[in-house]
Amino acid sequence: MQTVFQKPKALTDVTMHYCPGCTHGIIHRLVAEVLDELNITEKTIGIAPVGCSVLAYNYFNCDFIQAAHGRAPAVATGAKRANPDSVIFTYQGDGDLAAIGTAETVHAATRGENITVIFVNNGIYGMTGGQMAPTSIPGMVTQTTPYGRDVKTAGYPVRICEMLATLTGTTYAERVSVDCVKNVLAAKKAIKKAFQNQLDGKGFSIVEVMSTCPTNWGLDPVKALDWARENMLTYYPLGVYKDNE
Amino acid sequence: MAEKVLMKGNEAVAEAAIMAGCRNFFGYPITPQTEVAAYMAKRMPKIGGTYLQAESELAAINMVIGAASTGARAMTSSSSPGISLKSEGISYMAGMDLPALILNVQRGGPGLGGIQPSQSDYFQATRAIGHGDFHLLVFAPSTVQEMVDTTFLAYDLADKYRMPALMLLDGILGQMMEPVEFKESHKAHMDDKPWAVGTACVKHEKNIINSLYLQPEQLEERNFERFKRYETIKKTEQRCEEYLTDDADVIVVAYGASARIARNAVRAARANGLKVGMIRPITLWPFPEKAIKDAAKTAKAFVCVELSMGQMIDDVKLAIECSRPVTLVNHTGGVVMTPAEVLTGIEKAYGGVK
Amino acid sequence: MARVTFNEDECKGCGLCVNACPKKVLALSTGKINKKGYRPAESVHPENCIGCAFCAIMCPDTVITVEK
Numbered sequence: 001m002q003t004v005f006q007k008p009k010a011l012t013d014v015t016m017h018y019c020p021g022c023t024h025g026i027i028h029r030l031v032a033e034v035l036d037e038l039n040i041t042e043k044t045i046g047i048a049p050v051g052c053s054v055l056a057y058n059y060f061n062c063d064f065i066q067a068a069h070g071r072a073p074a075v076a077t078g079a080k081r082a083n084p085d086s087v088i089f090t091y092q093g094d095g096d097l098a099a100i101g102t103a104e105t106v107h108a109a110t111r112g113e114n115i116t117v118i119f120v121n122n123g124i125y126g127m128t129g130g131q132m133a134p135t136s137i138p139g140m141v142t143q144t145t146p147y148g149r150d151v152k153t154a155g156y157p158v159r160i161c162e163m164l165a166t167l168t169g170t171t172y173a174e175r176v177s178v179d180c181v182k183n184v185l186a187a188k189k190a191i192k193k194a195f196q197n198q199l200d201g202k203g204f205s206i207v208e209v210m211s212t213c214p215t216n217w218g219l220d221p222v223k224a225l226d227w228a229r230e231n232m233l234t235y236y237p238l239g240v241y242k243d244n245e
Numbered sequence: 246m247a248e249k250v251l252m253k254g255n256e257a258v259a260e261a262a263i264m265a266g267c268r269n270f271f272g273y274p275i276t277p278q279t280e281v282a283a284y285m286a287k288r289m290p291k292i293g294g295t296y297l298q299a300e301s302e303l304a305a306i307n308m309v310i311g312a313a314s315t316g317a318r319a320m321t322s323s324s325s326p327g328i329s330l331k332s333e334g335i336s337y338m339a340g341m342d343l344p345a346l347i348l349n350v351q352r353g354g355p356g357l358g359g360i361q362p363s364q365s366d367y368f369q370a371t372r373a374i375g376h377g378d379f380h381l382l383v384f385a386p387s388t389v390q391e392m393v394d395t396t397f398l399a400y401d402l403a404d405k406y407r408m409p410a411l412m413l414l415d416g417i418l419g420q421m422m423e424p425v426e427f428k429e430s431h432k433a434h435m436d437d438k439p440w441a442v443g444t445a446c447v448k449h450e451k452n453i454i455n456s457l458y459l460q461p462e463q464l465e466e467r468n469f470e471r472f473k474r475y476e477t478i479k480k481t482e483q484r485c486e487e488y489l490t491d492d493a494d495v496i497v498v499a500y501g502a503s504a505r506i507a508r509n510a511v512r513a514a515r516a517n518g519l520k521v522g523m524i525r526p527i528t529l530w531p532f533p534e535k536a537i538k539d540a541a542k543t544a545k546a547f548v549c550v551e552l553s554m555g556q557m558i559d560d561v562k563l564a565i566e567c568s569r570p571v572t573l574v575n576h577t578g579g580v581v582m583t584p585a586e587v588l589t590g591i592e593k594a595y596g597g598v599k
Numbered sequence: 600m601a602r603v604t605f606n607e608d609e610c611k612g613c614g615l616c617v618n619a620c621p622k623k624v625l626a627l628s629t630g631k632i633n634k635k636g637y638r639p640a641e642s643v644h645p646e647n648c649i650g651c652a653f654c655a656i657m658c659p660d661t662v663i664t665v666e667k
Binding site: 043045047048054055057061062063064065066067068071074075076077078079080081082083085086103104106107111 | 271301309311317449451452
């Protein structure tokens, strides 16, 4: 018998602190598999966000810089400009990328920075206990929208892929999901392309990964996947929004 | 053979940074330091460096973090309100033990303030640049030549002690033009950085540049270790100029542009028979406590000359443990004092006695 | 012939693998609790395993090794 599936080398043996069923673990693994397959771990610098995945630097075997909330694309810009031979990726949640870091995100994209951005969108602020995110969908109950997100007072969610696709500087923007095996495999393909683009010097690539937050959605992990499929994916359609080949 | 050039302060610092090995400048326009960015925009592309006009001063300091993490010498420049925007990033840099050069060409404040020079960011630079227990190396040159010399020193000490360095200028120094000599000794001393990330530095297993330490004991230990470095710096890196202080009864303390004005008043006082001297801090952190404390043994009074509501005056009082009277001659908001006003202040310190 | 093995003490009992398996091979243990206090996933019908690795693909903690 041969081993057909095992832990990628780019992942450390440190136990991940994420909640049971949290899809961060799947997404980390996909990134690690891509680093293994492209054989780039040694020259990769990850930029960790503030959020549940703040400790990402403990889970990967590559260099890491821990950035201030939202600033990862700016840190990535500085690192890539100073050291273009390294492979730089940011890993950010919806607060980090779409709230406090919106300016840094938009400008890294419009400058066409040759970096890879992994955007984990679960429509909620996990680490701080489940508050509304810019990507929380209308009607969504969170700690700071206890009666459901009311668009009259809290506005509408922001669709990042669509928004960044309007910028000439964005090379590749795809929205994927990790709610089922088929989508996980497609997500990996997209992530691999986003890294390959950087190796080919093609410019700014972002993969928006629709994810779950069982704990703060108040659902068990399997039901959370169903809820994401029925509610999040209808608001955030999967697909390629930009692809400058 | 050294060449003497007439240069604007802002541009001289930029050129010095390049000669000191900086190949990464991230900035944003703001008066009165935009010339730094404009100069870098012209020079960097010609030498294979990076000039990047960031979307904000906040983004710029984070780009410095990225570049400095890879072991490169990086720089950003701004003025007062823009430095406030960098506050978060600078605190992170201190917690990450990252060296880099930050330039503050001070203008009137608070808030949007004015565009004329001031020295009202002294507290910010030496006490409150960002949250948490930390210090920056703070330099206060007062001539364009000294700005050039200090740039090399700032980078070398920042690298040596693994901390950010801030050069505290003001609109007068940034805008003035003076002859500058770039000497043989003006070289880039760049040592290996085994802690850096990426492929441009020493080969390593895995490095993490981080300021998060969730275990209280670990975070305390990081702070204790950092402050041990600060203690070494306080013992060995205080710098100042002492001018006519040996027999002085009154010591003027001033830095940067106000020191230039004060020097004229000191000369005028001496011409009138008053025994006056000046101590001009060149490092604001570490503050030249030794020199000032020594002077307090014989001097009878101190006069601080500041383009602010009086900030450095606190450090003078602390240095001498309030053992002598310390008074202030000041203007702010962009108004600049005259040597005559400083002389009046000196005479008052003498009790009006000539 | 195919087999899945679990790093039992790393399993958080989330159930994503159980849900993903097309052959109903897996279940969360009823009798066992691991070091973390979770009921770990285990092979209850190993004879049905086809080595598709769907379980491993969905596992957030990379607990599963698949052999074929």
